[in-house]
Amino acid sequence: MTTATPTVGAGTQAVGKTTTAGRVRKRLNTRAATLISIVIALLWTIPTFGLFVSSFRPENQIKSTGWWTFFSDPQFTLENYQEVLFGSSSSSGQLASYFINSLAITIPSVLFPLAFASLAAYALAWINFRGRDWLYIAIFAMQIVPLQMALVPLLKFFSTGVTVGGITLMPAWDLVDEQKFAQVWFAHTCFALPFAVFLLHNFISQLPKDLMEAARVDGATHPKIFRTIVLPLITPALAAFGIFQFLWVWNDLLVALIFAGGGDETAPLTVRLAEMAGTRGNEWQRLTAGAFVSIVVPLIVFLSLQRYFVRGLLAGSVKG
């Protein structure tokens, strides 16, 4: 990193003098910058790459030699994946089951905030009512509340319900096994809403005013405008938030740990992996394969939809 510093902006150094030497020097500098940036990018990838290579090596190999010896002595096996996904012994991981949990947790946890937040964002942007700006500021401000502030009472809300002055407003949810997914969906939806409303409001409020007014003059009601005009126009924003939320939920540990419990009926991959890293920290053949199982889905989503993600990121952070 430090060696890279002098090359900053070096490409511009020789501008002004169009001598041959100057041009050569400029090209060399650009080359140096390119080279260094590629080297750093490769260095950045090495840890992940090492894990990936290791996951295909036999157990005794992983435990006795470094993954770089793979290239001098290649031994390849899929056993680790077989074992970690479908193994029947309790120590093997049984990640296939947790993989399904991760899916079952993630899909609704993306859909609900997406729908609710786009409705709310539309109302905050295009429906006139008293206190609109204050409401928006309030929702916006909720982004800064750490979700730690909500954990204890929300768990209590699920387990004992709400009772005010002896009157039960809502009974306990009393969920067992896979029904606990509902708790996780609920928690993730609540925690996602402030950011979702903020991000989608950024997009929706920038739609052309003429378009909205024309639709109103034509007699379209708000629900109709929302469905037929706004939704199709904000698809990129929906995609951006969808990816963002997908990665967040799939990769989340804290919310799952508290609201899903640790069993194979509900816990997602992250919970199981964290547990394996704690109790079986030296079973690298399982940890490497397991980690890769959990990484592969977000990686695919991310790589194929990176454009939307970056756009959403920039809209969410810079324009705010």
Added chain:
Amino acid sequence: MEFDWLEEQPKFLMLGYGLLAFVVVVGGLLLLLDVVPSWFARRREAQLVTAAASGAPLPRRPKQREGLFALFFLLPTLLLLTIGLVAPAIRTTLLSFMDSGSDEWVGLRNYGWMFSEDSIVRVLINTLTWVLLVPLVATSFGLLYAVMVDKARFEAIAKSLIFLPMAISFVGASIIWKFVYAFRGDGQEQIGLLNQIVVSLGGEPKQWLLDSPLNTFLLIVIMVWIQAGFAMVVLSAAIKAIPADIVEAARLDGVSPWQMFWQITMPSIRPALIVVVVTLSIATLKVFDIVRTATNGNYDTSVIANEMYNQAFRYGENGQGSALAVFLFILVIPIVIYQIRNLRQQREG
């Protein structure tokens, strides 16, 4: 080697219920919004007709029902935010002044405990180290890289590689790095990259994660590894947004690259820079997964979020856990105020 798909069936069923609930709730809401207004319209039409027929004065045009629409559009969000965020946050604040079972008021005792218990003071110091280092290092690296890679060949690929860890869970990243830090006794062949490098340079292999305070810094490396990509992408976009004529004018004036960086680039991307630092600071304050996966908070590496989880959900100390959560919230506030002040200056200036 067996995997019973039948056992997994209830999960898919539950997922099905969830999706059904989604369709019913959202579809129902949209339908309601469609049906109710047209019902009102029809009723008014009927009123007008009867009024006209009987020769009575026409009823006044009802007020616009904008507010009603807004209420329905906002209803799910407001309801969920109240139940899931506002009410719990208020309750947590109250709990932080109560004892472990939330039965009796104890005043500021939990906060006093936080600053007097040695292990918790250690936690606070660790958190401070994280918050000071992660934004600083990740942002500087992201900025350097963004400047360096700008207009270089293979820019897109190089940026993607740096950005990639953003997609990896903190848990996955921690396992990746635990493997880098892995330790084998002296004399054995090392399997961890870091120890291998140390050994090949003639050093002794070390149990990196057991060695305080070095281990906290090694965990910070994981966070920087993940977040530098975020900083790089945002700052790179900001650099590309600098108007070309400004850069060109500066070049014609013959400024050096160094001056160019400090006098043109830095002032132009200052807003983006602040956003990155603020976002990273807040994310770092709440860091939990890395510490929990890599060391479980042992060996003096715990941070506030991890300690809060332990107190509230493992030791049943609701009061102390809540106090830590509130303290976390208090730490976020000055950062946010700083950002708001900056945004305001920007608008005025």
